[in-house]
Structure formats: C-alpha cells, structure tokens
Amino acid sequence: MKVNLLEALTQVPDFRAARGRRYPLWLLLLLVIMGTLSDCLGYRALEDFCRRHHEALVTTLQLPPTRFPSDSTFRRVMMGIDFTDLANIFNNWVYSSLPQGEQDWLGVDGKSIKATVSNYDQAYQDFINVVSVFSAQKGVPIALQQFHNKQGSEIAVVQNLLATLDLEGVVFTLDSLHCQKKLYS
Structure with a gap:
C-alpha cells in the first residue's frame, strides 16, 4: 500500500507534552525535510526558509496563516525526536513508494x-x-x-x-x- 510523505510523518510518535504544542509534529518534520532539500542546514536557516516561503507554504499545505516555528522550536524537536522511530517510518515510506x-x-x-x-x-x-x-x-x-x-x-x-x-x-x-x-x- 502506497503512503504519501504527509501520512508517513503523521505516524511519528509525538514526544512533546500536550500543553504548549503550537505546531503538529508532522508539520515540523515536513518543514525540516523541505528546508534541508533547499540547503537550509541549520536551525536559523530553517526559520528563514519558513519566513521566506510563508505564503506558498500556507497556500499549498492549506494551513491557517499563523507564524511558523522559530529556530529554537526546530532545535527542541530535532533534539528530542526518536531517530529510530523516524528512520523506520522513513524507510517504510521510501520502500513502499x-x-x-x-x-x-x-x-x-x-x-x-x-x-x-x-x-x-x-x-x-x-x-x-x-x-x-x-x-x-x-x-x-x-x-x-x-x-x-x-x-x-x-x-x-x-x-x-x-x-x-x-x-x-x-x-x-x-x-x-x-x-x-x-x-x-
């Protein structure tokens, strides 16, 4: 069964406490992937990527026109995510695609x-x-x-x-x- 990338990213377990979550984990991971593919290799570069492409991201992903994550949000997510879970989900998505x-x-x-x-x-x-x-x-x-x-x-x-x-x-x-x-x- 083919799964698209967004569906695969929603399967990554969210390690964050429910209180204070502004952005869904799948969105943060998608922004990291898109930013990395655009040669944005640091947390500040990811924040700049979101700011630069804000309008296109809101339109394409059908998101509410709110602020996008800061560099510290990207850092906390990337430091806290379980790489093994993310890699397994990525491997399954790639292999099925x-x-x-x-x-x-x-x-x-x-x-x-x-x-x-x-x-x-x-x-x-x-x-x-x-x-x-x-x-x-x-x-x-x-x-x-x-x-x-x-x-x-x-x-x-x-x-x-x-x-x-x-x-x-x-x-x-x-x-x-x-x-x-x-x-x-």
Whole structure:
C-alpha cells in the first residue's frame, strides 16, 4: 500500500507534552525535510526558509496563516525526536513508494555524524554513525539506520538493513570493510 510523505510523518510518535504544542509534529518534520532539500542546514536557516516561503507554504499545505516555528522550536524537536522511530517510518515510506522488481545498483556506506562525539578525552570515543542504502537508478536513499560505535558495528547494521530490505536482482557496492570471507560464506 502506497503512503504519501504527509501520512508517513503523521505516524511519528509525538514526544512533546500536550500543553504548549503550537505546531503538529508532522508539520515540523515536513518543514525540516523541505528546508534541508533547499540547503537550509541549520536551525536559523530553517526559520528563514519558513519566513521566506510563508505564503506558498500556507497556500499549498492549506494551513491557517499563523507564524511558523522559530529556530529554537526546530532545535527542541530535532533534539528530542526518536531517530529510530523516524528512520523506520522513513524507510517504510521510501520502500513502499519505489517500484519493486527492477534491476538496480545499491550503494551501501556508513558515515559518522559530525559533532556527536562523546568521551572525547578517552582512547575509544563514542559517536553516532548512519548507514544508508542508496539507489543509483532512483537517485534516493531507500534505507537508513543509525548506531553508536560503542554499541554496534557497521558490519552488523549493514547485514540487518540488507536482510530487512529482502531484495533480489540488485547489485550492491560496499566498501572493503564488508569484504570478509566469514561474512558471506
């Protein structure tokens, strides 16, 4: 069953207290996605994006003509949201939206996220990594998963993602980390 992005974003659990909610969570997440696609990569840039496109957003999304969120609202939401829930909902939405059964090339890679390091003064630091599966044919990521490097490994996360996708007839490109005999024998 195909689900559009707005329907998918309404499934993200709202962690905020009911008192004081001015904006629905789906709207905040949609604005973050739209702003990020427009190269607005900071909280102030997201606020500027909303201010710049206020009229078009109100018209297109059929919203009441009120103020849009401030940079601090975006920050609180992005700091408090459960990334695992959001990534699962995103993965399900992308996977249901893409045509299945076509031959494709999928690039799989993990990257560490800047400014997420903790225990910086110790030999083995902890930071957050994100593994993505990118479809070369469609030009979009079709799966994402995050992990802390102290609690997991990229190898295990990639195996889990590929098992979850259950794809056949595709070619995977992975870096040398995943070229181990014991993994694929």
